[in-house]
Amino acid sequence: MYLFYRSAQLGSGDLREQLAWATRITEKVNQINETPVTLWSTAYSPAVNTLVWTTEIEHLATLESNFDKLLADAGYLDLVADAAKWATPQGVNDGVVQYLTQSDAVTPPAYSTVVVATLAPGSFTRGVEVGLELANRAQQATGIATQFAVGVTGVYGQVSWLAGYESIEQVERAQQALNADPSFAAYLDGEAKTCYLPGTATQTVYRRIA
Numbered sequence: 741m742y743l744f745y746r747s748a749q750l751g752s753g754d755l756r757e758q759l760a761w762a763t764r765i766t767e768k769v770n771q772i773n774e775t776p777v778t779l780w781s782t783a784y785s786p787a788v789n790t791l792v793w794t795t796e797i798e799h800l801a802t803l804e805s806n807f808d809k810l811l812a813d814a815g816y817l818d819l820v821a822d823a824a825k826w827a828t829p830q831g832v833n834d835g836v837v838q839y840l841t842q843s844d845a846v847t848p849p850a851y852s853t854v855v856v857a858t859l860a861p862g863s864f865t866r867g868v869e870v871g872l873e874l875a876n877r878a879q880q881a882t883g884i885a886t887q888f889a890v891g892v893t894g895v896y897g898q899v900s901w902l903a904g905y906e907s908i909e910q911v912e913r914a915q916q917a918l919n920a921d922p923s924f925a926a927y928l929d930g931e932a933k934t935c936y937l938p939g940t941a942t943q944t945v946y947r948r949i950a
Contacts, residue, residue, distance in 0.1 A: 783947040837889035847906030859897035867935035882914035
């Protein structure tokens with residue numbers, strides 16, 4: 741299973757107008773796409789006013805089919821053109837990650853956290869093993885399903901841990917539970933410290949908009 745995401749950091753403008761546009765284009769894409777798309781925004785995290793669209797696919801051929809249909813739809817292209825006035829130097833970025841774990845989630849959560857790190861040279865095999873174990877330990881500590889994924893595009897060797905939450909209160913409880921688990925911290929300090937490049941790990945909170 742793959743996760744495709746498209747992120748766009750919008751420039752200055754009426755936030756109400758921007759969010760209304762983002763909702764409209766999401767609805768348009770979902771009228772055309774074979775797979776449902778969810779709209780998110782960064783919350784309480786760097787890159788303020790960044791919108792992210794995600795969709796899960798079984799095969800990359802589905803992604804190709806989705807894009808072919810979108811590029812052939814005049815209404816979708818008109819909506820894309822409407823956003824040019826909010827363009828920023830960061831532009832629009834696409835990415836694909838491949839899940840190495842599975843989730844039973846049926847509907848998108850209200851919030852999601854994504855931790856990203858980069859595997860150190862010489863530690864790719866071990867780094868993936870440790871990444872899977874970290875996902876398992878995080879899930880045991882918090883009670884929240886945690887997925888581990890490896891990047892298909894973007895920074896080579898980048899990996900990520902993704903978790904979904906029903907509310908911001910659940911996000912807080914999960915973070916507190918993880919911070920209070922000494923075995924998780926010990927594993928990070930021991931097994932994980934040599935597997936990932938120092939200074940590359942980031943954590944972002946996303947809130948679902950549509």
